[in-house]
Structures are given as structure tokens and as C-alpha cells.
Amino acid sequence: xxxxxxxxxxxxxxxxxxxxxxxxxxxxxxxxxxxxxxxxxxxxxxxxxxxxxxxxxxxxxxxxxxxxxxxxxxxxxxxxxxxxxx
Numbered sequence: 001x002x003x004x005x006x007x008x009x010x011x012x013x014x015x016x017x018x019x020x021x022x023x024x025x026x027x028x029x030x031x032x033x034x035x036x037x038x039x040x041x042x043x044x045x046x047x048x049x050x051x052x053x054x055x056x057x058x059x060x061x062x063x064x065x066x067x068x069x070x071x072x073x074x075x076x077x078x079x080x081x082x083x084x085x086x
Contacts, residue, residue, distance in 0.1 A: 013063055017049025017072060024080040031084065041083050049076050 001009075025042045036044070052075045056068025 013053060013057070014046075014050050016069065017053050017076075018046050020072060020076050021045035021049050024076055028080060028084060036083065044083065045076055045079060048079050052076075 021042060024045055025038075028041055029038065049072055052072045053063070053068060056065060056071060057063050060068065
């Protein structure tokens, strides 16, 4: 596997986590809410999403399982709720 192909596979793996993190982060920004700074919120959401996707890859032995994506949305949604604060 060439480095370019490896990079494409890695980016394809983390793309859903980053996409969901961006949508949730924009929602947090629209409400002007949050416990941390803008960059920190996005980094925390994206990191949590990537970790969930890696756990799903390890647990199921492959990428793209619906259960992994459900866990991704649940984990990032819960984290965004917590980051929103009151």
C-alpha cells in the first residue's frame, strides 16, 4: 500500500467523526454556549468521535458497521450536551 492510499483510507475512516463533530460544534456556536473555547470544543468532539470509530474497528474487525456509527452519534451527542453546559 502506498502512502497516498494509506492516507486516503485513514481520512475515509475519520471523516464521519469530523463531520458529526463539525455539525455539533456549529450548533454549540449558534447557541453561544459552552464550557470551553471554540477550538477546544471541536478538538474534543472530533477526538471522541475518532476514538469511537477506532473502537468499532477493533471490536468488529472492519469499518462501516451501523452499530459503530450509532455509538459515534450517541457519544458525540452526549459530549456536546455536556460541553454546552448551563
